[in-house]
Amino acid sequence: MTDQSKSMASRIEQEHADLREVIKEIEKEIQKDPSKEEFTSWKLDFMRRFRDFQNELTKHFDLEEEGGFMEDLVARAPHHARQVDELEHEHEDIAVGLGAIADALKGMNEHTMSGLPAVRQRIREVLEVLHRHEEAERDLIQKAYFQDIGVGD
Numbered sequence: 206m207t208d209q210s211k212s213m214a215s216r217i218e219q220e221h222a223d224l225r226e227v228i229k230e231i232e233k234e235i236q237k238d239p240s241k242e243e244f245t246s247w248k249l250d251f252m253r254r255f256r257d258f259q260n261e262l263t264k265h266f267d268l269e270e271e272g273g274f275m276e277d278l279v280a281r282a283p284h285h286a287r288q289v290d291e292l293e294h295e296h297e298d299i300a301v302g303l304g305a306i307a308d309a310l311k312g313m314n315e316h317t318m319s320g321l322p323a324v325r326q327r328i329r330e331v332l333e334v335l336h337r338h339e340e341a342e343r344d345l346i347q348k349a350y351f352q353d354i355g356v357g358d
């Protein structure tokens with residue numbers, strides 16, 4: 206494994222750790238049950254955080270797809286090409302899912318806040334997909350760089 210691959214792998218891992226912290230915050234925040242009076246300010250706060258998260262995640266996906274491990278990994282270990290392709294598609298699905306949630310939240314107000322549990326559930330589902338996604342990436346990086354015999358160095 207080259208130094209470059211090693212530092213890239215550890216950068217990705219660091220970003221995964223940072224994202225896990227942000228995800229924890231979002232999970233905590235979405236559990237709150239604002240009253241009608243609190244709803245607008247809660248929503249504004251939550252959306253601010255949520256949009257920051259979307260932005261961080263987009264940058265993370267860009268790094269993985271363009272500068273990061275995906276291209277390098279396929280070049281080293283072409284037999285993982287299909288899985289890398291699936292992971293890349295999943296980035297798109299996750300981003301679309303989060304975008305739809307932001308739109309749904311934006312459209313809500315204190316009169317339509319009965320829809321909040323459904324939005325909460327959608328957030329949990331997308332975060333669960335994201336969690337499994339990053340675990341899969343981590344496994345793949347481990348496999349391709351540290352375990353595969355005959356590839357890497």
Ligand SMILES: [Fe+2]
Nearest residue numbers: 221269339342
């Ligand atoms: Fe990732």
